[in-house]
Amino acid sequence: MAMKSDHESDATPLESAGSGEKSTAGSGLSRRKFLATTAAVAAAVSWSNLTIVNKAKAAGTLRVLAWPGYDEKPVVGQFEEENGVKVEFKNYIGGEQMMQFYAQSPKGTFDAIISDAEYVQKFVAQNAVVPLKKADFKHLADFHPAYQDFAPLRTGDAATTWGIGTRFSFYGISYNTKFVSDEEASSWSNLLMPKFKNKVVMFDWYLPNMSNASLAVFPNNQAPYDITADQLGKVKEWLTKLRPQIVSFAPQNQGLVTALLSEDAIVTPYGDMDIEMTVAGYDNFKSSVPKEGSIRWSEAACLCADSSNQELALKWIEYMSRPDIQAKLVYTKGFKARAPNMKVVDYWDDDQKKIMKYIPDPKAPGKLLVESYIELTAPRGLPVKQPEADWQAIFNAFKSA
Numbered sequence: 001m002a003m004k005s006d007h008e009s010d011a012t013p014l015e016s017a018g019s020g021e022k023s024t025a026g027s028g029l030s031r032r033k034f035l036a037t038t039a040a041v042a043a044a045v046s047w048s049n050l051t052i053v054n055k056a057k058a059a060g061t062l063r064v065l066a067w068p069g070y071d072e073k074p075v076v077g078q079f080e081e082e083n084g085v086k087v088e089f090k091n092y093i094g095g096e097q098m099m100q101f102y103a104q105s106p107k108g109t110f111d112a113i114i115s116d117a118e119y120v121q122k123f124v125a126q127n128a129v130v131p132l133k134k135a136d137f138k139h140l141a142d143f144h145p146a147y148q149d150f151a152p153l154r155t156g157d158a159a160t161t162w163g164i165g166t167r168f169s170f171y172g173i174s175y176n177t178k179f180v181s182d183e184e185a186s187s188w189s190n191l192l193m194p195k196f197k198n199k200v201v202m203f204d205w206y207l208p209n210m211s212n213a214s215l216a217v218f219p220n221n222q223a224p225y226d227i228t229a230d231q232l233g234k235v236k237e238w239l240t241k242l243r244p245q246i247v248s249f250a251p252q253n254q255g256l257v258t259a260l261l262s263e264d265a266i267v268t269p270y271g272d273m274d275i276e277m278t279v280a281g282y283d284n285f286k287s288s289v290p291k292e293g294s295i296r297w298s299e300a301a302c303l304c305a306d307s308s309n310q311e312l313a314l315k316w317i318e319y320m321s322r323p324d325i326q327a328k329l330v331y332t333k334g335f336k337a338r339a340p341n342m343k344v345v346d347y348w349d350d351d352q353k354k355i356m357k358y359i360p361d362p363k364a365p366g367k368l369l370v371e372s373y374i375e376l377t378a379p380r381g382l383p384v385k386q387p388e389a390d391w392q393a394i395f396n397a398f399k400s401a
Contacts (some may be wrong), residue, residue: 010374147340163300172271201265206395219292
């Protein structure tokens with residue numbers, strides 16, 4: 001997933017888990033290998049198969065590996081109060097760091113994981129997560145259809161899932177309307193225009209940027225990370241053309257904000273920066289989903305197979321699917337995103353609905369803008385036909401050029 005916040009939670013006992021060493025996570029699974037892991041789906045964990053402790057007597061600590069935001073008090077506080085427990089978070093920034101923290105932690109350290117959807121495959125390959133019965137999560141019925149049956153979370157059994165979606169958003173083009181028109185922001189190819197030389201700031205992560213570059217070359221491909229070696233070569237060529245346009249790379253979204261506000265950059269291939277800017281009081285920023293399509297990142301709550309507290313973890317996953325909680329989660333101080341539970345609008349005012357694009361799409365009667373954006377975007381995935389290291393090497397060469 002993208003770097004979505006520079007917010008870090010207060011230290012907890014879990015903060016000692018993991019370090020800043022380079023990730024050694026393996027490459028993505030093939031479809032065949034992924035489906036082969038579903039043989040144990042019949043043993044999917046169900047609340048009915050567990051001894052559920054009385055809510056008033058629930059005790060102990062729930063331990064969660066997650067992106068920042070989930071640890072904010074408005075999001076987690078109600079769960080702690082309802083169950084009389086403490087939730088401790090180990091925060092990570094990026095999928096590689098997430099896998100690293102998990103690998104370096106003792107077995108059973110975490111009860112639940114908030115994972116970027118495409119990395120769930122890696123946890124499945126390690127038998128680290130447990131398939132969940134969809135029937136146990138009543139709020140799934142209120143999710144957008146794309147997230148009721150989300151491809152990266154499929155187990156091979158329509159009744160089960162590897163995780164429950166919690167938040168998502170888009171990698172489009174965010175731009176300063178003082179310098180960039182809506183038409184100029186409507187296509188990835190326009191980033192190559194002379195006016196954008198040294199005026200583009202880019203988030204420093206290979207996966208979304210290379211997948212968007214793949215869409216720039218091969219428009220509207222629903223699997224832009226599933227390309228041949230020859231196609232990857234064309235993506236590399238396109239990035240080479242883009243390199244003179246890049247003024248800087250930012251490891252966190254704060255760096256993107258700084259570059260845009262100083263006007264060192266006037267555009268970034270990082271969607272939804274307009275939300276952050278609007279909330280901060282600026283009215284001269286917009287975001288687009290280019291006509292060639294763009295990447296959509298998603299997060300999901302997963303149950304750890306080695307957890308000794310699975311009953312409480314299941315309660316927390318169900319809690320995170322609620323519309324009132326997702327309405328808070330995707331509107332935290334540190335970061336704004338989108339919620340798969342479409343009933344979040346019942347908990348937002350009109351300004352929030354407008355900012356988050358949960359308003360009618362004037363070009364598509366009967367649809368919300370957020371729904372149209374979902375249709376225009378492709379779920380982010382991992383490289384399929386090449387090792388991740390090949391894509392990372394191309395991106396690193398692109399940065400250093």
